[in-house]
Amino acid sequence: MNGLQDFWVYLASTPLLGLSLTLLAYIAAYQFFVWRHYAPWANPLMWATALVVGVLLISQTDYRTYFEGAQFIHFLLGPSVVAMALLLWTYWPRIRRQAVPLLIASLAGGAAAVFSAVALAWMLGIPREVILSLIPKSVTTPVAMGIGIKIGAEPSLVAAFVVITGVTGAMIYRWVFALGRIRSNVAKGYALGTASHGIGTAAALQFNSTAGTYAALAMVLQSVLAALLIPLLFHLFI
Amino acid sequence: MNSMMPLKGFTVLLLFQAAGELLARIAYLPFPGPVLGMLLLAPCLVSRAIREPVEACANFLLSHLSLLFIPVSVGLMTQLTLLRAHGIQLVLVLIISCAVGLLVTGWLLSWLLPADGEAQEPTVKSSEEKSKAAKQESAS
Numbered sequence: 001m002n003g004l005q006d007f008w009v010y011l012a013s014t015p016l017l018g019l020s021l022t023l024l025a026y027i028a029a030y031q032f033f034v035w036r037h038y039a040p041w042a043n044p045l046m047w048a049t050a051l052v053v054g055v056l057l058i059s060q061t062d063y064r065t066y067f068e069g070a071q072f073i074h075f076l077l078g079p080s081v082v083a084m085a086l087l088l089w090t091y092w093p094r095i096r097r098q099a100v101p102l103l104i105a106s107l108a109g110g111a112a113a114v115f116s117a118v119a120l121a122w123m124l125g126i127p128r129e130v131i132l133s134l135i136p137k138s139v140t141t142p143v144a145m146g147i148g149i150k151i152g153a154e155p156s157l158v159a160a161f162v163v164i165t166g167v168t169g170a171m172i173y174r175w176v177f178a179l180g181r182i183r184s185n186v187a188k189g190y191a192l193g194t195a196s197h198g199i200g201t202a203a204a205l206q207f208n209s210t211a212g213t214y215a216a217l218a219m220v221l222q223s224v225l226a227a228l229l230i231p232l233l234f235h236l237f238i
Numbered sequence: 239m240n241s242m243m244p245l246k247g248f249t250v251l252l253l254f255q256a257a258g259e260l261l262a263r264i265a266y267l268p269f270p271g272p273v274l275g276m277l278l279l280a281p282c283l284v285s286r287a288i289r290e291p292v293e294a295c296a297n298f299l300l301s302h303l304s305l306l307f308i309p310v311s312v313g314l315m316t317q318l319t320l321l322r323a324h325g326i327q328l329v330l331v332l333i334i335s336c337a338v339g340l341l342v343t344g345w346l347l348s349w350l351l352p353a354d355g356e357a358q359e360p361t362v363k364s365s366e367e368k369s370k371a372a373k374q375e376s377a378s
Contacts, residue, residue: 018309025308043304049314070308073305073309076299078271078272079299082254085283086289104346108346116339117335121327121331138339140270147268159310160321164329169340176341186351187343196339201303218343228268
């Protein structure tokens, strides 16, 4: 028993623990996702996260220890976003023709997500500082944090809401699109990128490459528009 | 394919990310370095010397993008008490507003770009498309 514990302490002190735990959880969750025929409730990100959190809680490992290893995977997000340039480049002639409709959809979709969240939270009597942290929730994390600071939101809450919004979008999109009779991959992808930033884009890339491209584009446009408009509108009206 | 290709591609991606970070710092832009790096790289892909290595690497990175979000998503465990304090109402707000965002964007685009079919052949196949193609092959 002691030997095992020593081994665990050794593992936890190297990046091996966080790295292999993340990969194992993802591979298992992805197999499950394939086995369930890509059902939205079997979303690999959600189940892999649940698995990792479960293991960390049972083994009483804190998040910081885990992140020591997992940061190597986390770091790859940067180059992956840069790699989305390839999607933009491939679809550029088509995107340029559709610039105006896409811009309108970004503005309206982003505004709809923000206003419905704020209005609903206000009706439910959620405190003001929490409502402020809801505003940048549809934007990719680093941009959302920047916006949050400008409007006086709580940074840790902002980050949590961004992640939850992303995972929510990845889990509910199929039902929402079926309910709304949204069939084109362009509309599906663009909606996912607008409402659920990078995590929505990851989900879109998993079901169709056209959807993935439009999701990546929507994510970028949403973060640019939000970074410019939210602080401006906020200081004008509140 | 040249075995150096994915490695070169990864190097290109890192260099453009660094260029993006640098640009954000110098010009005080409120955007993350990787997003600027993407915008800088897109026009440079006209050059085959840059595009081919990037293609070799991008497929690998983008087909399992969800994996890369796990560390951040696990970080929610540090916010559990905060989230619990505001309870189920907050979850409700997040789910409903996300659905509203998806619907409004989806409807608007279906209406504004009605004839948008799947005319263009995709270059990056998603895992689901691949598995569908494999199924069709095995069925025929």
